[in-house]
Amino acid sequence: MSISRRKFLGWLSAAGVGTALGTSAKAASTKHFTGYPDSAGVLHDTTLCVGCRECEAACNKVNELAPPDQPFTDKSVLEKNRRTTPDAYTVVNKFDKPDEKGNVFVKKQCNHCLEPACASACFVRAFKKTEEGAVVYDASVCVGCRYCMVACPFDVPTYEYDEAFSPRVVKCTMCHPRLLEGKLPGCVEACPKEALTFGKRDDLLKIAKERIRRYPDRYVNHVYGEHEMGGTSWLYLAGTSFSNIGMREDLGLKPAPELTSGALGAVPIVVGLWPVLLTGIYAMSKRKEKIAAEELSDAVAEAVAQTNEEAENKLSAALAKAEKNKETAIKKEVQKALDEAAKAAQQKEAETKSEEDA
Amino acid sequence: MSEATVGKISPPSKSVYTPFNVIAGIIIVIGLVITVLRFTKGLSAVTNLDDNYPWGIWIGFDLMAGVALAAGGYVTSAAVYIFGMKRYHSAVRPAILTGFLGYALVVFALHYDVGRPWRLPYPFLMQQGTTSLLFEVAACVALYLTVLFIEFTPAPMEWLGLKRARNIVVKLTMLLTIFGVILSTLHQSSLGALFLIAPAKLHPLWYSGYLPVFFFISSIIAGLSMVIFESSLSHRYFAHKMDETHIAEKEGVALGFAKAASLVLAGYFSIKVIGISADNNWHYLGTGFGLWFLVELLGFVALPCMLYAIGVRDKNLTLIKWTSALTVFGIVLNRLNISLIAFNWYLPAEEKYFPHWMEIGISVFIVTVGLVVFKFIVTRMPILYEHPDHKGGH
Numbered sequence: 001m002s003i004s005r006r007k008f009l010g011w012l013s014a015a016g017v018g019t020a021l022g023t024s025a026k027a028a029s030t031k032h033f034t035g036y037p038d039s040a041g042v043l044h045d046t047t048l049c050v051g052c053r054e055c056e057a058a059c060n061k062v063n064e065l066a067p068p069d070q071p072f073t074d075k076s077v078l079e080k081n082r083r084t085t086p087d088a089y090t091v092v093n094k095f096d097k098p099d100e101k102g103n104v105f106v107k108k109q110c111n112h113c114l115e116p117a118c119a120s121a122c123f124v125r126a127f128k129k130t131e132e133g134a135v136v137y138d139a140s141v142c143v144g145c146r147y148c149m150v151a152c153p154f155d156v157p158t159y160e161y162d163e164a165f166s167p168r169v170v171k172c173t174m175c176h177p178r179l180l181e182g183k184l185p186g187c188v189e190a191c192p193k194e195a196l197t198f199g200k201r202d203d204l205l206k207i208a209k210e211r212i213r214r215y216p217d218r219y220v221n222h223v224y225g226e227h228e229m230g231g232t233s234w235l236y237l238a239g240t241s242f243s244n245i246g247m248r249e250d251l252g253l254k255p256a257p258e259l260t261s262g263a264l265g266a267v268p269i270v271v272g273l274w275p276v277l278l279t280g281i282y283a284m285s286k287r288k289e290k291i292a293a294e295e296l297s298d299a300v301a302e303a304v305a306q307t308n309e310e311a312e313n314k315l316s317a318a319l320a321k322a323e324k325n326k327e328t329a330i331k332k333e334v335q336k337a338l339d340e341a342a343k344a345a346q347q348k349e350a351e352t353k354s355e356e357d358a
Numbered sequence: 359m360s361e362a363t364v365g366k367i368s369p370p371s372k373s374v375y376t377p378f379n380v381i382a383g384i385i386i387v388i389g390l391v392i393t394v395l396r397f398t399k400g401l402s403a404v405t406n407l408d409d410n411y412p413w414g415i416w417i418g419f420d421l422m423a424g425v426a427l428a429a430g431g432y433v434t435s436a437a438v439y440i441f442g443m444k445r446y447h448s449a450v451r452p453a454i455l456t457g458f459l460g461y462a463l464v465v466f467a468l469h470y471d472v473g474r475p476w477r478l479p480y481p482f483l484m485q486q487g488t489t490s491l492l493f494e495v496a497a498c499v500a501l502y503l504t505v506l507f508i509e510f511t512p513a514p515m516e517w518l519g520l521k522r523a524r525n526i527v528v529k530l531t532m533l534l535t536i537f538g539v540i541l542s543t544l545h546q547s548s549l550g551a552l553f554l555i556a557p558a559k560l561h562p563l564w565y566s567g568y569l570p571v572f573f574f575i576s577s578i579i580a581g582l583s584m585v586i587f588e589s590s591l592s593h594r595y596f597a598h599k600m601d602e603t604h605i606a607e608k609e610g611v612a613l614g615f616a617k618a619a620s621l622v623l624a625g626y627f628s629i630k631v632i633g634i635s636a637d638n639n640w641h642y643l644g645t646g647f648g649l650w651f652l653v654e655l656l657g658f659v660a661l662p663c664m665l666y667a668i669g670v671r672d673k674n675l676t677l678i679k680w681t682s683a684l685t686v687f688g689i690v691l692n693r694l695n696i697s698l699i700a701f702n703w704y705l706p707a708e709e710k711y712f713p714h715w716m717e718i719g720i721s722v723f724i725v726t727v728g729l730v731v732f733k734f735i736v737t738r739m740p741i742l743y744e745h746p747d748h749k750g751g752h
Contacts (some may be wrong), residue, residue: 057594119489120489120555121490121492124477124487143472143478144481145473146413147490147552150555150556158409159401159407160473163473164399164452165474167473167474220709230459259557262490263547263551266547267494271538271544278436279536281440282439285440285441304721325620341472
């Protein structure tokens with residue numbers, strides 16, 4: 001049932017209807033989403049982290065990932081700044097404290113945005129923000145376009161470039177399957193220093209702010225993830241500016257979907273406006289042509305008429321002249337005949353007279 | 359492209375080992391070998407893609423630049439059929455053919471880039487990710503490729519003597535043209551809008567809320583310039599295939615399109631400047647990337663704008679031809695800047711992406727396939743001339 005409906009919808013959109021109907025204004029709406037109520041998150045207090053990499057080991061174990069090149073007890077890997085990889089959903093990076101001696105360790109993994117850029121960017125909806133708080137990925141529909149990786153502001157998703165036949169995008173799942181079983185995420189469970197706290201995001205925010213309030217010298221007054229890119233389910237506390245420990249502070253507060261909603265909103269405008277406008281322009285250019293053709297034929301007709309009239313005038317003038325000439329000629333001839341007749345009569349008279357005289 | 363690569367078209371009786379055929383053959387063989395590697399060993403075997411640069415030249419050049427350069431189809435058919443500029447009629451068929459081949463090759467190239475190409479129809483058949491600009495791109499490219507294919511079919515139909523089918527398609531011209539303009543507006547602009555989601559990764563000089571507008575406007579420039587560029591190449595190598603109308607109109611097409619390109623370039627330059635002003639990014643111009651941005655803006659937008667104008671004023675067709683090449687190169691550079699060079703601009707040099715030679719190999723292979731198919735079609739079908747049975751009928 002559900003499959004046939006899905007298929008039906010699929011065909012509908014394949015026929016192009018989806019373009020017009022599907023790109024609806026969900027993303028462009030003015031609704032402000034602040035996360036699912038009671039959704040879970042993790043608070044990472046970087047001032048407590050000692051860089052032991054226990055979280056990495058636990059993550060590797062619970063997610064059944066490939067064994068690492070160097071054992072998790074080897075701290076030398078911390079010398080290099082690392083990204084997550086298909087075999088490591090989480091990594092710990094070491095940073096120097098800017099003013100004093102010592103190091104800061106920061107765990108990196110998916111931040112599970114409230115409105116994830118990856119989910120917004122995915123054209124098969126392979127990513128989903130669950131009500132529990134995790135952002136999960138469905139490899140069974142993934143085409144492998146990797147737009148999620150372009151979109152992610154935290155540089156988290158990673159790709160199985162080595163895989164020829166079924167490469168996947170890989171990222172931390174917040175141990176979503178374990179959460180559903182009522183267990184803690186692997187990393188949180190393993191952390192020996194309580195640098196990671198699992199709980200409802202709302203509660204974690206309170207805890208974080210409470211810590212800042214109680215130890216203002218220990219923390220900078222900022223909970224990273226509360227508002228970054230619309231907010232994330234992972235939250236961070238730090239003793240130094242976040243930009244010093246590899247976390248970007250220039251991401252802005254807009255959730256990813258808001259960045260593209262304007263462009264998506266242009267679709268109905270283009271689809272609605274262009275056909276009318278273009279048909280109008282076509283009609284105008286056609287009409288222009290028609291008018292030009294009519295004007296041309298009118299001009300030709302007028303010219304012809306004028307020429308005809310002129311010719312007629314000329315003809316009638318010529319005729320009149322000819323008539324006149326003819327008349328004159330006739331008159332002349334008649335006159336001539338009369339004259340001749342008169343002359344002849346005179347002559348005859350004269351002859352008769354002379355005969356009589358004789 | 360050098361003369362040797364393109365080669366002269368030989369009459370059928372001559373040997374098949376022309377320089378063009380030999381070189382194209384070698385490239386295609388190499389391309390096929392890389393193809394086998396790509397699909398048996400995976401992306402990492404033939405590309406330098408990594409997690410910082412999930413998109414390389416197969417997206418930056420083959421998709422981004424490819425789609426822009428294939429814009430000649432909608433630009434020319436809109437000019438002729440919608441705006442009624444009938445004197446450019448002979449330019450329509452070559453432009454539609456280039457557009458169709460261009461888009462077909464873009465889709466072909468995508469099969470190399472995505473991880474599981476056999477799933478490319480999934481966004482339409484399985485689940486629709488309508489919040490994604492990429493969905494818009496995919497849907498419009500798929501539909502537009504279909505439109506271009508239909509617009510192209512009269513040529514093979516005339517060639518094969520399918521008169522009735524051909525007349526039906528010709529009746530659809532107006533509808534297809536309008537549909538083509540809508541789809542082109544949408545996907546040309548959304549290719550730029552793809553990067554709107556990554557303001558933190560793209561250098562501020564290139565990132566702008568106007569990205570979709572920049573991409574759309576510059577696609578018009580690319581379309582116009584490609585028609586000029588390609589027409590001059592065709593005239594050089596396929597002159598014997600051109601009829602009198604085509605040759606007679608050729609100069610007018612070059613002058614008219616150059617004039618249009620000059621005007622659109624001027625407009626494009628203005629909105630680029632507005633883009634900098636709107637975000638108040640002037641201070642970035644003094645940096646290294648700012649300098650590079652100025653190279654693009656002055657060298658490949660302002661300069662061709664002026665050169666086109668001079669070329670039109672002096673009726674200098676040689677200048678117009680070279681300017682069209684410069685402009686096309688500029689558009690390619692712009693697309694590469696946005697998708698690769700100014701992307702992750704803050705990364706140290708050793709973490710930046712540089713294409714693997716096999717990535718370049720596939721891109722060259724795909725362009726070569728395009729040239730071979732173009733040559734096959736132009737030497738057989740009524741593209742550069744009107745079919746005697748259908749003179750003046752379309």
